[in-house]
Amino acid sequence: MIFKPNGFNFILKKLQTLALLLLCGGMARADIKLPSVIADNMVLQQRSKVNLWGWASPGEKVSVEYSWSKSAIVATADKNGKWNISIVTPAASKTAYSLTFKGKNTIEIKNVLIGEVWLCSGQSNMKFTIAKGPATWETGVNDYEAEVAKINNPYIREYTVKETVSDTLMNDTQGEWQEANPGNARLFSAVAYYYAREIYAKTGFPIGLIASTWGGTPAEAWTKKEVLQSDxxxxxxxxxxxxxxxxxxxxxxxxxxxxxxxxKDTAAARLQNIKAPKAPAKPADPMTNSKSPYKLYNGMIAPIINYTVKGVIWYQGESNADHAYQYRKLFPAMIKSWRDDHHDQNLPFYFVQISPHYTQNAEIREAQLLTYRNVPHTGMAVTIDNGDSANVHPRNKELVGKRLALWPLAHDYGFKEMPYSGPLYKAMKIEGDKIRISFDEVGEGLVAKDGDLKEFTIAGDDHVFHGAQAKIEGNMLIVSSSLVNKPVAVRFAWRSIPYPNLYNKAGLPASPFRTDSWPGLTEGKN
Structure with a gap:
């Protein structure tokens, strides 16, 4: 058949229109999309109903197949295109599994492990990487090149959440799951890695770490806005x-x-050969400041809060030291909020009591101790003997990770006889010119490391503290001073940079404490 030019053009236009309509129809049905945390190399929590989620066209059916089972589960995207599904995971193993998501398109997630997943959050001491980082404070752990060279465990993996400030709740972030090897582990959170290494060594379970950290940030930045509004x-x-x-x-x-x-002042100082004044800091925009309340919760916790985890480890408090009394309420409120998000008020939450530094007062450590005392299913790793008076980032993160790991090993992984804490103040009793102190977590007994006990003070009704002698008597201490005839209160390691030496026989240090409740420096400072 021979077409005339005009007829040919007419048919060509019709075909082009039809192709465009088909293309638009295809575009209207969106590809299924997964959050970045659901990706190759991820670790899923063992023996759990784990959450999986993503996006598709409204009303679209999305099926999920998983290689440890022959079954598939189907979810339907809601009117906003969001879909959620829960699948049951088997016991932990070193078998690499896969997940297949099918909708308009197909996504296969490979090299998936089943094990234990921990959310690791806080400020710079949790962010602190194994190797030297770009910032001046990121010095790396002791002998970090040798440390990195010997890391080679594909069953420990970390997902690092991108630093993100947001005024609204984010539904996704950026990051990728990486295996612990010399190429990847340089920028792993050091505390999180050593924590995982200890648990893996004792259990053999693969460990997944979700690291959501930002240096120099207060707890309110990690707290949901509604929590702050409600109190x-x-x-x-x-x-x-x-x-x-x-x-x-x-x-x-x-x-x-x-x-x-x-x-102008700097130029004048140079002419006079004197020290130049410090440059004025450029004002920080509160809208984009990582220290502003709820911004990091929105940008760095909300996107991954739906991911099923075993528990949380937390290393933070330095940026709240000036408001330590307020932290007594803020920190527990944040913990409860995160547990609410996970629909589990028993979610393990283990944290580090901050180390000595000239900027850190005793009251912030007390707020952390009170949180442990008052909030169930928490644990506190004491690091009062691991400080650097001039550096708020002590490099011995291995000690911190090991002490932190004692808590889940003893409470969650069946090692019930394992000591997990140093002595914690329990009660006091006045006996004439002396005060008797009793403790929890004494274990096999109290010990004074390297000589007589240090860092004890005692006061009478005048609230004036004097250096005191402390002696071990059984599982208790007897504290006294010749300068205080009628004592009413004792304090231990109650300063920014103490050098205490009270331990239990397991080698775990006692937490700083005070027996009084007299107003402190930060009470009423909001």
């Missing part, structure tokens, strides 16, 4: 933030003049 003592944090928002424009207007004056 009058915490709502002042939002008021402080609102004031910062209001003052920021004027601060930015003032900044050029401050900078110009600094430049």
């Amino acid at each position: 009058a003592d915490l709502n002042v944090i939002l008021s402080r933030y609102d004031n910062a928002l209001k003052s920021y424009p004027q601060e930015m207007k003032n900044y050029p003049a401050l900078l110009a004056q600094w430049q």
Whole structure:
């Protein structure tokens, strides 16, 4: 058949229109998409109903097949395109499994392990990497090159959440699961890695670590906005933030003049051969500041909070030291909120009591001790003997990870006879001119390491503390001072940089404590 040019053009246009309609129809039905945390090399929590989720076209059926079972489960995307599904995982093993998601398209997730998954969060001491990082404070652990070279365990894996500030709840983040080997492990969280290494060594379970950290950040940045709004003592944090928002424009207007004056003063200092003044800091925009309340929860916890985990490890508190009394309420509220998100009020939550440093007062450690005492299913690794007076980032992260791992090993993994804590203050009794102190977690007994017991003080009704002698008597201490005839209170390691030496026979240090409840430096400071 011979077509005339006009007829040919007409048919060609019809075919083009049909192709365009088919293309648009295909585009209208979106590909299924998974969050970045559900990806190759991931670790799923063993013996659990684990959450899987993603996005597709509204009403689209999404099936999930998993290689440890012949069955498949189907989910339907809601009106917003979100779908959720739960699958039952088997016991931990070193077998590599796969997951296949089928909808408009097919996604296969490979090299999936079943084991134990821990969310690892906090500020710089949790972020602190095994090897030297780009920031000046990221010095790496002791002898980090040798340490990295010997790391080769494909059954320990870490997913690092990208640092993200957000004013609204994010539904996804960026990151990838990586196996622990010399190429990848350099930038693993050191505390998290040593923690995982200890658990793996004792259990043989594959370990998945989800590291969501940001240096220099306070706990309120990791706390849901609604939690801060619902409590009058915490709502002042939002008021402080609102004031910062209001003052920021004027601060930015003032900044050029401050900078110009600094430049002038610096030039004059050079001429006089004297030390130049410190440059004025550029005002931080509260909207994008990692220290602002709830921003990191939105950007770095919300996207992965649906991922099924065994528990949480946390290393933070340095940035809340100036508001330590407030932290007594803030920290437990944050823990409860995260547990609410996981629909599990028994979710293990183990944390590190911060190390000595000249910027860290005793009251922040007390707030952490009180959290352990008052919040069930928590544990606290004491590191009062692992400080660096000049560096808030002690390099011996192996000790921290090991002490932290004692808690789940004893409480979650069946090693019930394993000592997991040093002595913790329990009660006091006044006996004439002495005070008797009793402890929990004494284990096989108290010991003074390297000589007489140090860092004890005692006071009478005048609230004036004097250096005291402390002696071990059974599983208790007897504390006294010739300067205090009628004592009423004892304190131990109650300063920023103490050098205590009270341990139990398992080699675990006692936590700093005080027997009094007299107003401290941070009470009322909101």
